[in-house]
Amino acid sequence: MPSLTGLPLQIIAALLAVAAFAATMWLWPRLGGSGWKAWLGRLGAFFGTQVAVLVALGLVANAYFGFYTTWSDLLGLDGAPGQVVDHQPGGKAVKVTGEQKMYSSQGSTTERAGKIEKVDITGEASGLSGDAFVYLPPQYFQPEYAGSRFPMALVLSGYPGSAEKLITLLKYPESALHAIEAKQLPPTVLVMMRPTPSGVGNRDTECMDIPNGPQVETFFTTDVPKAMAAGYRVSDRPEARAVLGDSTGGYCALKFALRKPDSYRAAVSLSGYYEAPTDPTTGDLFGGSADLKRENDLTWRLENTPPAPVSLLLATSLDEENYKETQKMVASFKAPTQLSTITLDTGGHNFHTWTREIPPAMEWLGRRIAPPVPGAHPA
Structure with a gap:
């Protein structure tokens, strides 16, 4: 079956929509008349063309925004509860399942452009696992960095999104x-x-450790850093770790830094919100606990809990729904928390806006994440 987000399926759907339109134009004169057969023929041709066009547009929109990444995801067949997996000491928590080249103006060799690996990460503390794409920078393969451990940035998509x-x-x-x-x-x-x-x-777990449910926060704040430090030459120091995300991923990024500063010392939120919603996609995240709900309200945390020694970057625009709440966050933080913002004149909750915010966010991160020290650690 063709990939739900693949280009071939989009091309097939577009050709079928064009064919349906052409067939309707060709058949329309033959469907004239006032009888019930003519009426049914015209209705069928009209609605058939509309459905074909909407399916083609829906596939293109889904591929762009990443709402559903697989057919089972679209049809709701991935609803099985999580299973706890017990592991023996020494088992690998990161398993490489594929790789792809990177290209740059300096060339495509790993020493010039780096490499992307697709991996499965298994969490010991949470019992969860997840697919990831790991980008290894060119220095990872250069001899002068052979004994170095590198800083790590966890990057999260929105929900429902795709890596x-x-x-x-x-x-x-x-x-x-x-x-x-x-x-x-x-x-x-x-x-x-x-x-x-x-x-x-x-x-949509909103990156929560859900009472009597999946421990997603533990997976991202404990298991992922530990697995990456074991599977790659990645630093285990919190000041050498950061987390970035858009939309839901932005909320998760800020929450990880504020709630678990020993996991991530810097966080970037692109169009993120500051309080977990409750809707049909989330279910009951808090087990009926008002205290737990409040503890995951980030504005409340800045106002009422001891400030965490972390650096936060909030990206918004004058058109964004989160603009006013972002101003509340700015007014609420206290030292030693450091808070910066990116505010665009125009921009929405979309990929185009986020691509304008990522380059300055990378530069901001570069001033806050601890660099590797060549030869400081054994390979």
Whole structure:
């Protein structure tokens, strides 16, 4: 079956829509008359053409925005509850399942452009697992960095999103490589993921440790850093770790830094919100606990909990729904928390806006994430 987000399916749907339109134009004169057969023929041709056009447009929109990445995701067949997996000591938590080349003005070799690997990450503390794309910068393969451990940036998509779009549309590896070449960002390993790990189905968990449910926050704040440090030459120091995201991923990024500063010391939120919603996609995230709901309200945390030693970057625009709430966040933070903003004159909740915010966000991150030290650690 063709990929739901693949170009071949979009081309087939577009050709079928054009064919349906052409057939309708050709048959329309033959469907004249006042009898019930003529009426049914005209209605069938009209609605058939409309459906074909809407399907083609829907496939293009889905591929662009990443609403559903697989047929089972679209049909709601991925709704099985998560399963706890017990692991023996010494088992690999990161399994490489594929790779792809990177290209730059310096060439396509790994020493010049780096490499993207597709991996499965298994979490010991949470019992969850998730697919990820890991971008290894060119310095990772250069001899002078052979004994170094690199900073890590976790990059999260929105919900429902796909990690592939972080590469193909938001172009995080390209932006990171450009910033590294411009000396704006130290060589950094990117870990690109959805905010919903495998095994939780289509549920929007808002990166929560849900009472009697999946422990998603633990997966991202404990398991992912630990697995990456074990599977790659990635630093285990919190000051060498950051998290970035858009929309739901932006909310998760800020929450991880504010709630677990020993996991991530810097966070970037692009069009993120500051309080977890409750709707049919989330279900009951808080187990009926008002205290737990409040603790995951980020504005409340800035106003009522001891300030965390983290750096936050909030990106918004004058047109964004989160603009007013972003101003509340700015008014609420206290030292040692550091807070910066990007405010565009115009922009919406979409990929085009986020691609305008990612380059300055990379430069901001470069001033806050600890760089690798060549030869400081054993290979």
